[in-house]
Amino acid sequence: MKRLINLTLLLILNISTFAGGNTFEALDLLINNFSKTDVKNSLLATDKWVPYPKYADRAAWKEMxxxxxxxxxxxxxxxxxxxxxxxxxxxxxxxxxxxxxxxxxxxxxxxxxxxxxxxxxxxxxxxxxxxxxxxxxxxxxxxxxxxxxxxxxxxxxxxxxxxxxxxxxxxxxxxxxxxxxxxxxxxxxxxxxxxxxxxxxxxxxxxxxxxxxxxxxxxNDMWWQAFELSPQQLVNNWNPWCNFNVLTCMLLIEDDEDKKIEGIYKTMRSVDKFINYVKQDGACEEGPSYWGHAAGKLYDYLAILAEATGNKVNLFDQPVIKNMGEYITQSYIGGDSWVVNFADASAKGAGDPLLIYRYGTAVKSKEMQQFAKYLLDRETNKLSFSRDIYRNLEDLRLFQAVEQESAALPTNPYKWYPETEFLYIREKGYFFAAKGGFNNESHNHNDVGSFILYLEEQPVFIDAGVGTYSKKTFSKERYDIWTMQSNYHNIPQINGIDQQFGAQFKAKDVKFNAKKQEFSLDIAQAYPAPANVNSWIRSYKAGNNGLIVSDEFSIQNPNHANIIHFLLAKEPSLQNGKILLNNGTHSLTYDTKQFDVSVDAVEQDDNRLSKVWGTTVYRLSFKAKDIKAKGKYTFSIK
Structure with a gap:
C-alpha cells in the first residue's frame, strides 16, 4: 500500500550529501512506494492509456x-x-x-x-x-x-x-x-x-x-541520470525533462515488455534523485524561467506515468510535489509579467498557464488553477507551439476546463522557504524578495544575501538575470561574466573581496521573523579567506511600502574600503544624502558621513538582457570613507 511520507514522523532515512555539505533526505518516493512488480501489473496497453483520439477518429479530433x-x-x-x-x-x-x-x-x-x-x-x-x-x-x-x-x-x-x-x-x-x-x-x-x-x-x-x-x-554515466553523482554535482531540470522524454519513448515504442518494465523502473529510480534533491519547501533554485522544465517536467513525467499505470503509480498527493507546483504562483510579482529571478532566471515570464492549470488540478491546488486563469486571460495567443508535442496535445485536450475557472492571484502577505532560504513579502504595489542559500546552486550566481524590490509593480532594485547562452556560460569561465558576479548584485564587496563560487560559500544564521517582517543572515562565509571577515549580518526590515537594509560587520585587520552595491532598473539621481529612484517616484537615504557615492551605467548589448531591461541598467555604489574593523551601515528605501 502506498505510504504518504510524513517528515515529522519518519525516523529512519537515508541521508545523502550534495555539494557543500547540503544534506537531503533520500525519500525515494517512487521506488519506496511502488515496486517493479507494481509497474508490471498495472501497466496498460498503449491504446488503453493514451488520452487522445486515434488518428482515424475524425469526430473526436474535430471536437478536440x-x-x-x-x-x-x-x-x-x-x-x-x-x-x-x-x-x-x-x-x-x-x-x-x-x-x-x-x-x-x-x-x-x-x-x-x-x-x-x-x-x-x-x-x-x-x-x-x-x-x-x-x-x-x-x-x-x-x-x-x-x-x-x-x-x-x-x-x-x-x-x-x-x-x-x-x-x-x-x-x-x-x-x-x-x-x-x-x-x-x-x-x-x-x-x-x-x-x-x-x-x-x-x-x-x-x-x-x-x-x-x-x-x-x-x-549510467549521463550526468543528469544522477546514478553516479560526484561530490559537486547538482540534480537540475535536465533530470525530469530527459526522463520524461525517455519514458514517453519507452511507453510508445518499446515492444519488449520486460525491457519496457526495466526501462520505466530505471526512469523512476532516476527521477527519485531529482525529487530527493529538491528541498521539501518546493522552491526552484533555478528560478521561474526554469520551473516549466524542472517542476513542470516532473509533473509531465508523473502525469504520463500515472496514465500508463491506470493511476496506480501516482505521487500527486505528496506535499513536496504540491509545494513545487505552487512555487510558480508565489514567485509572480505582477505588472509586465515580472517574477522573482534569482540565478539565471529572467525577470519576465510568469509561466505557461495551461501547464500550471494541469499541475494545479493534479495536486488539488485552487491557487494554481486560479492563477493559471489569471495568466490565460492576459494572453492574446491562447495556444503556443513548441517541439514539446505532449504539451500541445494536453493544451488542446484541457483548454475548455481552464476557460471555466475563475481568475485570482495569491493573497498571502509573505512566503518563506526555510530550506531553500528564499523570502517573499507582498503588499499592494509592493514586492520584496531576498535569499540566503549558497554559491553552488543550479544556474548559480554569487549572490548570497541579495534582494530585489518592486514598487508599484515596477522594478527598482533588480537581479539582471543571464545573457544569451554561449560556451562561456557553462564553463570554468562562467564567473568572468558580469551577471554572475556578486559585485553586480545587491550585496557588499567586503574588504576589497567579492563572493566566490563554491558550495562552501554560503549563508549562516538565516532568520525570518514574520511578525516583524524582518529577514537577517550572516553572509561572511560567502566570501573567501582574504576578506578576513568574521561576521557580516545583512538584515532587511520590510513594511509601510518601504525597506530598511542594514549591514553590521566585524573584519579582522581590514585594508580596503567596503563597497555596498545596488543594481537598479532605472538611472538614479544623486542628491546630498538622498538618491532619487525611478524618476523620483522613490528614494534611498543614507549617511553622507559614511560613504562616497557613484553610479555606473551598464550597457545591455545582449539581446536576451535588453529585451527585459532596455539598453541600460545602473549600478549604484556606496564606498566607505573610512576603513573600519567594526561598524554598521543603514539604507532606507521609501
Whole structure:
C-alpha cells in the first residue's frame, strides 16, 4: 500500500550529501512506494492509456481542436512548401571554435517547429494533405548524425569534441525532445505512413530505439541520470525533462515488455534523485524561467506515468510535489509579467498557464488553477507551439476546463522557504524578495544575501538575470561574466573581496521573523579567506511600502574600503544624502558621513538582457570613507 511520507514522523532515512555539505533526505518516493512488480501489473496497453483520439477518429479530433482549428490549419498550410534546413558540420564546430550555440541550434529548432506545425494540422484535418511533408521531416531527422545539441555533445562522447561521433548516441534535452516527439508521430501516423512505404515507420522506430532507448538502458554515466553523482554535482531540470522524454519513448515504442518494465523502473529510480534533491519547501533554485522544465517536467513525467499505470503509480498527493507546483504562483510579482529571478532566471515570464492549470488540478491546488486563469486571460495567443508535442496535445485536450475557472492571484502577505532560504513579502504595489542559500546552486550566481524590490509593480532594485547562452556560460569561465558576479548584485564587496563560487560559500544564521517582517543572515562565509571577515549580518526590515537594509560587520585587520552595491532598473539621481529612484517616484537615504557615492551605467548589448531591461541598467555604489574593523551601515528605501 502506498505510504504518504510524513517528515515529522519518519525516523529512519537515508541521508545523502550534495555539494557543500547540503544534506537531503533520500525519500525515494517512487521506488519506496511502488515496486517493479507494481509497474508490471498495472501497466496498460498503449491504446488503453493514451488520452487522445486515434488518428482515424475524425469526430473526436474535430471536437478536440475546435477552439483552434483555423489556427492549426493555417499554420500547417504555410509549411507545405517548407524547405528543410541542413545542420552543417561547421555549425557543430562553431561551438568549439567560437563558443556559438545558436548557429547549430537555430536550423534544427526551426525544423522541429515546422514538423510540429505539420503534425498538428494533420491531426486536426485528417485528410493526408500534410503527410508528405511530415514524412520529409521524419526522414530528415533520421538522416541526422545526432539529435543532440553541439553544446551538449562533448560531455557524453569519448572524444570530448563537438562533432558527433559515429555510433555514439546520447540523450540530452534536444535528443530527448525529438525522441518523444517522433514517438508520437509513430503512434498517430504509423498506419498512414505504412500506406506510403513501411520503411518510413520502421526507420523511425529503429532510430528512436537506437538514439534514445538503448543508450538510456546501457548507460549510467549521463550526468543528469544522477546514478553516479560526484561530490559537486547538482540534480537540475535536465533530470525530469530527459526522463520524461525517455519514458514517453519507452511507453510508445518499446515492444519488449520486460525491457519496457526495466526501462520505466530505471526512469523512476532516476527521477527519485531529482525529487530527493529538491528541498521539501518546493522552491526552484533555478528560478521561474526554469520551473516549466524542472517542476513542470516532473509533473509531465508523473502525469504520463500515472496514465500508463491506470493511476496506480501516482505521487500527486505528496506535499513536496504540491509545494513545487505552487512555487510558480508565489514567485509572480505582477505588472509586465515580472517574477522573482534569482540565478539565471529572467525577470519576465510568469509561466505557461495551461501547464500550471494541469499541475494545479493534479495536486488539488485552487491557487494554481486560479492563477493559471489569471495568466490565460492576459494572453492574446491562447495556444503556443513548441517541439514539446505532449504539451500541445494536453493544451488542446484541457483548454475548455481552464476557460471555466475563475481568475485570482495569491493573497498571502509573505512566503518563506526555510530550506531553500528564499523570502517573499507582498503588499499592494509592493514586492520584496531576498535569499540566503549558497554559491553552488543550479544556474548559480554569487549572490548570497541579495534582494530585489518592486514598487508599484515596477522594478527598482533588480537581479539582471543571464545573457544569451554561449560556451562561456557553462564553463570554468562562467564567473568572468558580469551577471554572475556578486559585485553586480545587491550585496557588499567586503574588504576589497567579492563572493566566490563554491558550495562552501554560503549563508549562516538565516532568520525570518514574520511578525516583524524582518529577514537577517550572516553572509561572511560567502566570501573567501582574504576578506578576513568574521561576521557580516545583512538584515532587511520590510513594511509601510518601504525597506530598511542594514549591514553590521566585524573584519579582522581590514585594508580596503567596503563597497555596498545596488543594481537598479532605472538611472538614479544623486542628491546630498538622498538618491532619487525611478524618476523620483522613490528614494534611498543614507549617511553622507559614511560613504562616497557613484553610479555606473551598464550597457545591455545582449539581446536576451535588453529585451527585459532596455539598453541600460545602473549600478549604484556606496564606498566607505573610512576603513573600519567594526561598524554598521543603514539604507532606507521609501
Amino acid at each position: 481542436t475546435a477552439d483552434f482549428y483555423p489556427q492549426l490549419i493555417a499554420k500547417g498550410e504555410k509549411l507545405l512548401d517548407y524547405q528543410w534546413q541542413v545542420v552543417k558540420a561547421t555549425d557543430y564546430l562553431a561551438y568549439e571554435r567560437n563558443g556559438s550555440r545558436v548557429i547549430m541550434e537555430k536550423p534544427m529548432g526551426e525544423n522541429a517547429m515546422a514538423l510540429n506545425g505539420l503534425l498538428m494540422a494533420e491531426l486536426a484535418e485528417g485528410k493526408g494533405r500534410f503527410l508528405d511533408q511530415i514524412i520529409n521531416g521524419v526522414w530528415y531527422f533520421t538522416e541526422m548524425s545526432t539529435w543532440s545539441l553541439s553544446a551538449h555533445v562533448p560531455a557524453f562522447q569519448s572524444s570530448k569534441r563537438t562533432l558527433p561521433q559515429a555510433d555514439t548516441h546520447v540523450v540530452d534535452l534536444m535528443a530527448g525532445d525529438m525522441g518523444s516527439f517522433l514517438s508520437w508521430i509513430h503512434y498517430f501516423l504509423k498506419a498512414e505512413m505504412d500506406k506510403v512505404n513501411p520503411e518510413i515507420s520502421n526507420r523511425l522506430k529503429s532510430n528512436i530505439e537506437g538514439r534514445i532507448i538503448n543508450p538510456y538502458m546501457n548507460r
